[in-house]
Amino acid sequence: MSDFLEVLSNYDILGAYWINLSLTFFAAIFSLIIGTILAMMRIAPVSSLRFAGTTYVTLVRNTPLTIIVVFAVLVLWPVLGVQFSETFSINFFWLAVVALSVYHASFMCEALRSGINTVPLGQAEAARAIGLPFLSAARLVILPQAFRGAVAPLGNTLIALVKNTTVAAAASVPEVSILMKEMLDQNGNYVLPIFLTIAAGFVIIVIPVGLAVTYLSQRLAVSR
Amino acid sequence: MADSSVTGVTADDDRGMPAHSGEPLVVLEGVNKHFGELHVLQDINLTVHRGEVVVVIGPSGSGKSTLCRAINRLEPIDDGSITLDGQALPEEGKALARLRADVGMVFQSFNLFAHKTILENVTLGPIKVKKMKPKAAKELAMGLLERVGVANQADKLPAQLSGGQQQRVAIARALAMQPKVILFDEPTSALDPEMVNEVLDVMVALAKEGMTMVVVTHEMGFARKAADRVVFMSDGQIVESADPDTFFDHPTSNRAKDFLGKILTH
Numbered sequence: 001m002s003d004f005l006e007v008l009s010n011y012d013i014l015g016a017y018w019i020n021l022s023l024t025f026f027a028a029i030f031s032l033i034i035g036t037i038l039a040m041m042r043i044a045p046v047s048s049l050r051f052a053g054t055t056y057v058t059l060v061r062n063t064p065l066t067i068i069v070v071f072a073v074l075v076l077w078p079v080l081g082v083q084f085s086e087t088f089s090i091n092f093f094w095l096a097v098v099a100l101s102v103y104h105a106s107f108m109c110e111a112l113r114s115g116i117n118t119v120p121l122g123q124a125e126a127a128r129a130i131g132l133p134f135l136s137a138a139r140l141v142i143l144p145q146a147f148r149g150a151v152a153p154l155g156n157t158l159i160a161l162v163k164n165t166t167v168a169a170a171a172s173v174p175e176v177s178i179l180m181k182e183m184l185d186q187n188g189n190y191v192l193p194i195f196l197t198i199a200a201g202f203v204i205i206v207i208p209v210g211l212a213v214t215y216l217s218q219r220l221a222v223s224r
Numbered sequence: 225m226a227d228s229s230v231t232g233v234t235a236d237d238d239r240g241m242p243a244h245s246g247e248p249l250v251v252l253e254g255v256n257k258h259f260g261e262l263h264v265l266q267d268i269n270l271t272v273h274r275g276e277v278v279v280v281i282g283p284s285g286s287g288k289s290t291l292c293r294a295i296n297r298l299e300p301i302d303d304g305s306i307t308l309d310g311q312a313l314p315e316e317g318k319a320l321a322r323l324r325a326d327v328g329m330v331f332q333s334f335n336l337f338a339h340k341t342i343l344e345n346v347t348l349g350p351i352k353v354k355k356m357k358p359k360a361a362k363e364l365a366m367g368l369l370e371r372v373g374v375a376n377q378a379d380k381l382p383a384q385l386s387g388g389q390q391q392r393v394a395i396a397r398a399l400a401m402q403p404k405v406i407l408f409d410e411p412t413s414a415l416d417p418e419m420v421n422e423v424l425d426v427m428v429a430l431a432k433e434g435m436t437m438v439v440v441t442h443e444m445g446f447a448r449k450a451a452d453r454v455v456f457m458s459d460g461q462i463v464e465s466a467d468p469d470t471f472f473d474h475p476t477s478n479r480a481k482d483f484l485g486k487i488l489t490h
Contacts, residue, residue: 045316122335125298126394130349130401131325133318140352145339222338223383 007187008197016176017201023097023165023175028158030101035108039146040138042113053109061106065099069170072099089174096168100161107157115150116142120224148220155213159206176201246274249405249436250295255304257290264290265301266460272405272438277431279447279468280440282457283483288440289332291457292409295438296327309404325353328398328406332413334390336382336397342369343378346397354401361400368396372426388419395426405436412443444487448472456480 041053060068072095076082084094119142127137147154166177180198184191250272257265264287272278280288293299295306297313297320306313308327314320336345346365350356356364369375372392374385382390391411398406408427412420424446431437431450441447447454447468454471456464458479464471475481 120333120335122331122333123337126329126331126335126337126397128298128321129296129324129327129329130397131321131323131353132349133321136352140348141337148339223381224338 004190004193007183007190007194011179011183013176013179013197013201016174016179017205019093019168019173019175020162020165021205023093023100023168023173024158024162026097027100027104027161027165030097031104031108031157031161032154034101034105035112036143038105038109039112039116040135040143042109043116043138043142045134057106057109060103061110063103065103065164065167066170068103069096069099069167072096073171092171092173093168096165096171096173099171100165100168104157104161104164107160108154111153111157112143112146112150114153115146115148118149118222119145145222148222151217151220152213155209155217158213159209162206162209163202246276246436248272249274249276249309250438251305251307252291252295253305253307255291255294255301255306257287257294257299257301264460265294268304268462270455270462270465272436274404274436275434276452277435277437277439277450278453278455279451280438280455280457281442281444281447281483282463286457287460288457289409292407292438292440295405295407296324296329298329321353325349325401326404328401328403330391330394330398330406330408330411332410334382334387334394334414336390336393338382341379341381342374342385342393345382345393346400349397349401365396365400368399369393371399372396373422386419387415388422391415391419391423392426395423395430399430405438406430408437408439408441410440410442412441442487444472456483458483 038053038056041049042057044050044053073092076098077091077095082095082098083091085091123141123145124137127141132140165175168175169178169181172178176198180194183194187194248271250270252268252270255265255268256263266287268291270278270291280291282288290299294301295308297306297316308323311323314323336342337348340348343362343365346368347358347361350361350364351358366375366378369378372395374389374392374396377385377389377393382393385393395406395411411427412423415423420443424443427437427439427446428450439446439451451468454464454466454468455462456471456475456477456479463477464475464480471480472484475484
């Protein structure tokens, strides 16, 4: 046991988890912003916007995340010239954030749309009837209620995002799954304990998120 | 179709009516609307004058709610024209939003903004649409809530109020925009019976103050008491249009006689 702990102490496990959490933090914010815009496009009174929103979701949601991450690293950066930093590691981190955001935005959009479906049509009609244009009606009346009705599915997307940050390994971001592979390669006699340790780390991160989501979805529910 | 000849009711053939002093405010001409195969509004002509209270009655599915909702374009129409104060209803967009601000609407299901307090429900339009200062909007709103008798509920959420109270708040919300006309789409149909009168009382008071109103309702008592004119719709057509006494005592069409026979015998 003490031997195993000594093995663990040779690696910066918390540092690696910190990268996963950083990826989660930025990707959560950006995917929520993009997802909100997409959801508004999908309910907009302009048919071309609805079409664009639907196309985005259909395309991105049905593409494997790994492929989107690889696309960011092999196409977005070298071919399309999107570069965030001269430093390789920082550049790859942000490319991974872009890929995670773009991918999860489609799920955030659909989660939010399920929240919009909890808002009765009459709310939108009442908003329009007092003279609010579409964007104001969305911002002041529909979205505040939609977000509160979408806490649970948005939370599920967040939980998926936490775990999907390990796919950033495909962009060579030194997050925890890359560290795990390195640990396994160098410590063949501790394969199972290393695996369990890394898995437990994710459980420790995700369980509070799940509890918070359950609490908030009840706390914030709109009474009708 | 014995009474199809009277479907083309216009401002000119308000037969037997006291000539209304106000100028035309809401004018529908040749309005048609389909829901798929169903022809819900068939060549509707209707003029509502300033200060007039028009009550629209008819069996369910006759198109009366659709008519009401078409006036502020919550239901777009297929053809024909609707003008408000001489101005044609614009397409979806900013101009339509401006025009809607001048048309109050009270719904069957109240539709108060569920996440906002009673006070915020009333001030939202004045602040966000009319760009009124929050303080002035609050004073206006409290005055209106006082008038409809729910000022003491101002800080509660809609779900904490009874149906009758919610509907009175909805009327205050419509009034806060100082509209030229208020549309009532079956305002008492979702209420428990004991709450109907508190809402009708507010509406009668409004009518007496000279508010222009289009009221879709099944409340015949209200129609008799407050209406300047009763419009009877059936199968997407305006079948009769007359002052309440004439309509209720001497309906001319078979469909109106049939309808009144069904509702008044109980």
